Amino acid sequence: MTTTATTTAATAGEEGLGVAEAAQLCGLTAHTLRYYERDGLLVAPVRRTASGHRSYTAADLRWITMVTRLRATGMPIREIRTYAELCRRGGHEEERLAILHAHRERVRAQLAEVQGHLGAIDRKIDLYEQHLAAR
Amino acid sequence: MTTTATTTAATAGEEGLGVAEAAQLCGLTAHTLRYYERDGLLVAPVRRTASGHRSYTAADLRWITMVTRLRATGMPIREIRTYAELCRRGGHEEERLAILHAHRERVRAQLAEVQGHLGAIDRKIDLYEQHLAAR
DNA sequence: CTCCCGCTTCGAGCGCGCTCGAAGTCAAGG
DNA sequence: CCTTGACTTCGAGCGCGCTCGAAGCGGGAG
Known part of the structure; x- marks a missing residue:
């Protein structure tokens, strides 16, 4: 677990968690996290390591936390996507x-x-x- | 609309509403009301008129209202069915x-x-x- | 060099709760 | 007698939000 964290973290000086870790922190599954990204719920695609693995920043986690709050209060996926798009485009x-x-x-x-x-x-x-x- | 009410009501001295009326009173559709019955969410099958039409009593409506409360608070259909079964069997x-x-x-x-x-x-x-x- | 493990993508599948349409019956009104 | 319209049953379909499995890759440990 710590070993796993180091796997990705050591390559980039402690910045960036793997999808499984990020998922656990947000109370979601890795599958769901990828699904959210695919579906445009994230402001920007998550950064990748050299080997193509997702690397979640603190900002990513804060955004995803907001998404979980919106979901938990019943906002539909579509609407979160709309909101995310507006953020993505700026203004x-x-x-x-x-x-x-x-x-x-x-x-x-x-x-x-x-x-x-x-x-x-x-x-x-x-x-x-x-x-x-x-x- | 009032005419429709009379259609069923006149046949049985004001007792018993048709499925459409009952649905409207409960904030559901006739389709949903039949679905609930089929699915065992009601304590007992609704009474029928001579012609086979459902006739909802005040007690039916009270029960259905409880069901909508349970649904609106997130109780799954399965669990409501279980609850209804227990009531049906008595004790x-x-x-x-x-x-x-x-x-x-x-x-x-x-x-x-x-x-x-x-x-x-x-x-x-x-x-x-x-x-x-x-x- | 090989093994293993966690990641990758892709697309299919699932559980829930309705929702709907087709085809038929029945009773009242014109 | 014929039409109208609300009802009946049945089974299929749908929208949502995941959820999962297969197949493949890459990098570190033994």
């Missing part, structure tokens, strides 16, 4: 902000809805507990 | 309660996680707004 700050704004509102709404449902589930659980206690 | 209160308990904890955890991500998104938005204001 477009208003549009990027608009995407984040819209997403935030959706997430807030969904959060409120889930909280409402959770309340109903709580009440259902209370009923079961009363029912079971009454025996 | 099994502890197991039903256990399912709801487990689900509640998952939902709470996921809620907390999403709130965390939302905070990060908020901060990102702030950065953009500062950046744009600084022009």
